[in-house]
Amino acid sequence: MSALASATSPFGGAVDFDYRREDFQALSKLVYADAGIVMPEGKAMLIYSRLTKFLRDRGCATFAEYIRLLNGDAEERRRAINALTTNHTKFFRENHHFDHFAREVRPRLVKRALAGGRVRMWSAGCSSGEEVYSLTMTLLGEDKSIARQIAATDTAILASDLADHVIEAGKAATYPAHVAEEMPPRLRQNWVNANGSEIVMSALVRNMVRFRQLNLLGNWPLKGMFDVIFCRNVMIYFDEPTKAKLLQRLCEVLEPGGFLYIGHSERLVGSGAQVCEPVGPTIYRKHGA
Numbered sequence: 001m002s003a004l005a006s007a008t009s010p011f012g013g014a015v016d017f018d019y020r021r022e023d024f025q026a027l028s029k030l031v032y033a034d035a036g037i038v039m040p041e042g043k044a045m046l047i048y049s050r051l052t053k054f055l056r057d058r059g060c061a062t063f064a065e066y067i068r069l070l071n072g073d074a075e076e077r078r079r080a081i082n083a084l085t086t087n088h089t090k091f092f093r094e095n096h097h098f099d100h101f102a103r104e105v106r107p108r109l110v111k112r113a114l115a116g117g118r119v120r121m122w123s124a125g126c127s128s129g130e131e132v133y134s135l136t137m138t139l140l141g142e143d144k145s146i147a148r149q150i151a152a153t154d155t156a157i158l159a160s161d162l163a164d165h166v167i168e169a170g171k172a173a174t175y176p177a178h179v180a181e182e183m184p185p186r187l188r189q190n191w192v193n194a195n196g197s198e199i200v201m202s203a204l205v206r207n208m209v210r211f212r213q214l215n216l217l218g219n220w221p222l223k224g225m226f227d228v229i230f231c232r233n234v235m236i237y238f239d240e241p242t243k244a245k246l247l248q249r250l251c252e253v254l255e256p257g258g259f260l261y262i263g264h265s266e267r268l269v270g271s272g273a274q275v276c277e278p279v280g281p282t283i284y285r286k287h288g289a
């Protein structure tokens with residue numbers, strides 16, 4: 001408990017650290033500026049609870065003191081922003097996207113890859129890797145001998161996120177055993193190894209994925225275009241201009257004829273909507289192939 005254990009928050013309830021409306025406003029502005037994430041006043045106590053451990057670590061008695069520290073310490077600011085991201089995800093979330101990919105997209109990508117062509121996919125806002133591993137397992141498929149051939153082609157899958165703690169989790173590729181139930185049984189049998197109370201993605205799957213820390217609002221030092229982009233449940237935290245700009249940029253790096261998958265409550269807005277057509281629920285195909 002800090003010396004201010006009896007402070008009262010303007011957002012209701014007793015708090016350990018002095019936390020004023022202007023502190024919330026400063027932090028909300030900061031997370032918007034750095035990550036595009038909109039934090040309305042309803043999230044004030046969420047910000048409080050996610051940052052108190054940092055105040056303790058840094059020996060700050062009030063949020064005002066911590067905010068002063070953040071303004072002069074880029075690394076601490078990054079840690080705070082990371083902690084304010086919401087990373088909820090699961091294997092085969094919104095399963096109809098993987099069904100669509102397996103049915104409509106995979107056959108042509110596999111054909112091209114096996115004929116010596118280049119295949120690129122991107123999970124943008126990948127969190128701890130469940131999405132990109134679901135996609136990779138679906139690409140590799142049920143036939144292990146074809147999967148080994150695919151793995152030997154010029155096929156690469158990028159997984160990126162703003163938050164480094166989830167990038168590290170994705171690289172570790174280790175999850176609680178019960179999440180295996182979220183996977184189609186044949187894919188699970190092929191691509192997951194049991195390890196006590198945990199599961200680990202198989203080496204073939206892991207080796208196809210490159211994890212990178214990347215802010216979707218910043219520069220994208222990417223080489224080439226993508227055949228498939230998953231950017232799901234990331235834009236829900238953004239305002240309309242940020243969504244439109246991001247979608248425009250995603251569509252710019254999508255190959256003609258490429259596919260964009262977005263989250264169930266998201267929609268294609270801005271100029272991206274002029275270059276892509278809907279081909280399924282929250283699935284879009286870029287014109288021009």
Ligand SMILES: C[S@@+](CC[C@H](N)C(=O)[O-])C[C@H]1O[C@@H](n2cnc3c(N)ncnc32)[C@H](O)[C@@H]1O
Pocket residue numbers: 034035036037085086087088089090093124125126127128131160161162163166214215216217231232233234237263
């Ligand atoms: C709710 S998770 C979605 C994970 C996965 N795409 C899914 O649908 O299951 C949202 C992810 O977006 C990331 N994110 C938020 N703002 C971002 C930004 N500006 N640049 C890159 N990633 C961001 C968060 O760190 C978080 O891991």
